[in-house]
Amino acid sequence: MLVVNPKATATTERQRDILTRALGSDLKLDVIQTTHRGHAIELGRQAAESGLDLVVVLGGDGTINEIVNGLLGSGPWTGSAADAPALAVVPGGGCGDP
Numbered sequence: 001m002l003v004v005n006p007k008a009t010a011t012t013e014r015q016r017d018i019l020t021r022a023l024g025s026d027l028k029l030d031v032i033q034t035t036h037r038g039h040a041i042e043l044g045r046q047a048a049e050s051g052l053d054l055v056v057v058l059g060g061d062g063t064i065n066e067i068v069n070g071l072l073g074s075g076p077w078t079g080s081a082a083d084a085p086a087l088a089v090v091p092g093g094g095c096g097d098p
Contacts, residue, residue: 001052002031003043003067005059011092019058019090027054034063044070047085056088064089 002023004016023029034040040059044067047055057067071085 001043001047001054002029002056002058003034003040003063004031005034005040005063005092007034008059008063008092010060011058015092016058019056023056034059034066038066040066041070043067045073047071048073051083052085054086054088056090058090058092060092063092 002020005011006016020029020031024031032043034043040057040063044055048071055067055071057064067087071087
């Protein structure tokens with residue numbers, strides 16, 4: 001799953017297209033654009049519940065934070081590491097807060 005925040009400061013449509021083509025050439029890829037605050041939490045939760053192998057995030061700190069919260073649910077991961085989706089981040093925000 002590729003989660004894209006189209007309103008992230010430093011993302012462009014061209015950047016999204018390049019990333020989608022690159023990942024889609026080797027992987028079955030669902031591309032979902034966030035539409036509202038909290039949407040990435042929902043998407044992260046769906047990814048974890050669906051047993052996806054990988055979630056890639058193109059967005060800023062807020063989008064990344066939401067995805068992580070959705071992947072972890074209400075607390076720290078309690079499953080085995082083999083069950084958790086891998087997370088890859090492509091920075092697309094304006095600040096890149098640590």
